Amino acid sequence: xxxxxxxxxxxxxxxxxxxxxxxxxxxxxxxxxxxxxxxxxxxxxxxxxxxxxxxxxxxxxxxxxxxxxxxxxxxxxxxxxxxxxxxxxxxxxxxxxxxxxxxxxxxxxxxxxxxxxxxxxxxxxxxxxxxxxxxxxxxxxxxxxxxxxxxxxxxxxxxxxxxxxxxxxxxxxxxxxxxxxxxxxxxxxxxxxxxxxxxxxxxx
Amino acid sequence: xxxxxxxxxxxxxxxxxxxxxxxxxxxxxxxxxxxxxxxxxxxxxxxxxxxxxxxxxxxxxxxxxxxxxxxxxxxxxxxxxxxxxxxxxxxxxxxxxxxxxxxxxxxxxxxxxxxxxxxxxxxxxxxxxxxxxxxxxxxxxxxxxxxxxxxxxxxxxxxxxxxxxxxxxxxxxxxxxxxxxxxxxxxxxxxxxxxxxxxxxxxx
DNA sequence: AGTTAATAAATGACTGGTTAGTCATTAAAG
DNA sequence: CTTTAATGACTAACCAGTCATTTATTAACT
Numbered sequence: 001x002x003x004x005x006x007x008x009x010x011x012x013x014x015x016x017x018x019x020x021x022x023x024x025x026x027x028x029x030x031x032x033x034x035x036x037x038x039x040x041x042x043x044x045x046x047x048x049x050x051x052x053x054x055x056x057x058x059x060x061x062x063x064x065x066x067x068x069x070x071x072x073x074x075x076x077x078x079x080x081x082x083x084x085x086x087x088x089x090x091x092x093x094x095x096x097x098x099x100x101x102x103x104x105x106x107x108x109x110x111x112x113x114x115x116x117x118x119x120x121x122x123x124x125x126x127x128x129x130x131x132x133x134x135x136x137x138x139x140x141x142x143x144x145x146x147x148x149x150x151x152x153x154x155x156x157x158x159x160x161x162x163x164x165x166x167x168x169x170x171x172x173x174x175x176x177x178x179x180x181x182x183x184x185x186x187x188x189x190x191x192x193x194x195x196x197x198x199x200x201x202x203x204x
Numbered sequence: 205x206x207x208x209x210x211x212x213x214x215x216x217x218x219x220x221x222x223x224x225x226x227x228x229x230x231x232x233x234x235x236x237x238x239x240x241x242x243x244x245x246x247x248x249x250x251x252x253x254x255x256x257x258x259x260x261x262x263x264x265x266x267x268x269x270x271x272x273x274x275x276x277x278x279x280x281x282x283x284x285x286x287x288x289x290x291x292x293x294x295x296x297x298x299x300x301x302x303x304x305x306x307x308x309x310x311x312x313x314x315x316x317x318x319x320x321x322x323x324x325x326x327x328x329x330x331x332x333x334x335x336x337x338x339x340x341x342x343x344x345x346x347x348x349x350x351x352x353x354x355x356x357x358x359x360x361x362x363x364x365x366x367x368x369x370x371x372x373x374x375x376x377x378x379x380x381x382x383x384x385x386x387x388x389x390x391x392x393x394x395x396x397x398x399x400x401x402x403x404x405x406x407x408x
Numbered sequence: 409a410g411t412t413a414a415t416a417a418a419t420g421a422c423t424g425g426t427t428a429g430t431c432a433t434t435a436a437a438g
Numbered sequence: 439c440t441t442t443a444a445t446g447a448c449t450a451a452c453c454a455g456t457c458a459t460t461t462a463t464t465a466a467c468t
Contacts, residue, residue, distance in 0.1 A: 027322070028232070028233075028234060028318060028319065028322070029232075029234075030232060030233075030234030030235045031234045031322075086405065089404070110317060110318065110321075111318075112380070113314060113317050113318065113376060113379075113380065114232060114314070114315075114317065114318025114319070115232065115318070116379075116380050117230075117314075117379065117380070118231065118232070118235075120383075123380055123381065123384070124384060127380075127381050127384045127385065128384075131381065142404075145404070149406060150405065150406060151404045151405065151406065152404065152405070152406050152407075154395060154398050154399060154402075154404075155391060155394075155395040155398075156395055156399055156404065158391070158395070159391070159392050159395050159396070161370075161373050161374070161377060161387070161392070162370055162373075162392075162395060162396050162399060164373065165369040165370045165372065165373035166365075166366055166369045168369065168372075168373055168376075169365050169366075169368065169369035169372055169373070170365070172317060172372075173365060175317075175320075175321065176316070176317065176320050176321070176327055177327065177331050177335065179324075180327070180328060180331045180332075181331065183365070187359060187362070187363070188363050188365070188366075190359075191358060191359040191360055191362070191363050191366060192363070192366050194358050194359075195358060195360055195366060195400060195403070196399060196400075196403065196404055197403050197404050197405050198358075198403040198405055199399070199400065199401050199402040199403025199404075199405075200293070200346075200349070200355045200356065200358075200360065200400055200401050200403075201290065201354065201355065201356070201401050201402055201403075202353060202354060202355065202356050203356075203407070
């Protein structure tokens with residue numbers, strides 16, 4: 001019972017996914033060795049193939065697993081809210097920024113940007129399941145503000161991308177340039193909220 | 205003089221870079237075969253190595269070549285300008301959006317996001333040469349508006365990233381999700397400008 | 409102008425290393 | 439004693455980078 005061959009059918013897939021996330025985040029898809037994934041998971045490569053059909057299937061499973069986790073939590077935060085809409089948007093932006101940057105989501109999104117075009121059906125899935133959910137979340141906040149008469153109804157509801165863009169870019173910045181020029185995330189998100197809410201023009 | 209072995213020392217590097225851009229954009233760094241790059245350029249792999257030391261050097265040369273081309277042109281557009289600042293910002297955003305999406309820059313930026321973390325000195329170069337130039341461009345427009353008393357001075361000058369974020373996300377969207385849900389770039393950029401300039405809140 | 413010699417560009421076969429995926433075998437569990 | 443998780447050695451393919459050889463271009467010399 002000591003050194004090897006311990007059978008743990010139910011725990012394996014999760015462990016493999018965790019290891020895969022770490023390795024993919026480090027090296028990208030093509031440059032990741034399944035031997036390394038296996039090693040990190042404390043097993044051998046053969047075992048990986050007991051649970052996943054191929055390297056690509058592993059990548060796919062990874063994205064599908066991580067997707068949507070955060071949405072549920074943010075949704076929960078919004079559920080009971082009845083206060084002013086500007087505070088709500090501030091909350092949303094803060095949550096988006098913090099979650100994008102803190103979690104492993106960050107690496108997965110970088111991976112998706114990188115490898116997405118080579119896996120069109122993966123993009124389709126992500127668009128259908130994840131993006132659409134994010135859009136609904138943003139629309140919900142915007143509609144709330146418009147109905148309360150706080151937000152004006154410029155075309156923004158049609159382009160929720162404009163709201164995510166800021167947090168998204170912060171995430172990319174942290175992934176790429178943080179070591180050369182760190183970003184003060186707090187101040188950044190505050191300025192972002194302020195600009196989106198009140199605009200740049202002097203009030204007349 | 206017919207089939208092969210034609211010597212064209214001066215034209216080669218450019219041709220190789222063009223071919224490399226196409227292949228890298230298609231497959232990413234690791235999955236691109238130098239044989240394919242050579243074939244696309246109408247030569248053989250050996251010839252590639254006459255002009256570039258390694259695959260990595262080729263990638264690097266590619267990024268360095270394309271960088272900055274667009275800045276000069278945008279700078280030129282701004283140079284003589286004396287009109288209202290909001291129109292200037294609109295112009296800047298439109299230019300950024302259109303150039304990011306139309307040109308091959310788009311693929312290169314995706315590549316940089318994807319492979320950047322594995323080539324830290326490449327990121328350093330890009331940060332020093334390209335990003336900083338973009339920042340200066342944006343600062344220039346913001347300062348112009350603030351000096352004219354048109355723009356209020358919230359912290360935006362410290363976070364020019366907020367201005368690029370919108371065009372940048374449009375570029376990513378087009379690269380990834382355009383086939384599932386195309387983005388009306390004109391309307392998007394208009395809405396973006398409007399939101400940044402006037403904000404979302406109802407004027408009181 | 410024509411022949412030849414020197415030079416430089418380009419080739420393509422080759423190698424050494426790497427790695428996704430397989431499968432016969434081993435060993436734990438019930 | 440049967441079942442099945444896990445192993446690890448193996449293979450088949452792939453590809454970055456090399457280099458001896460081939461071919462074009464230019465120079466040099468009649």
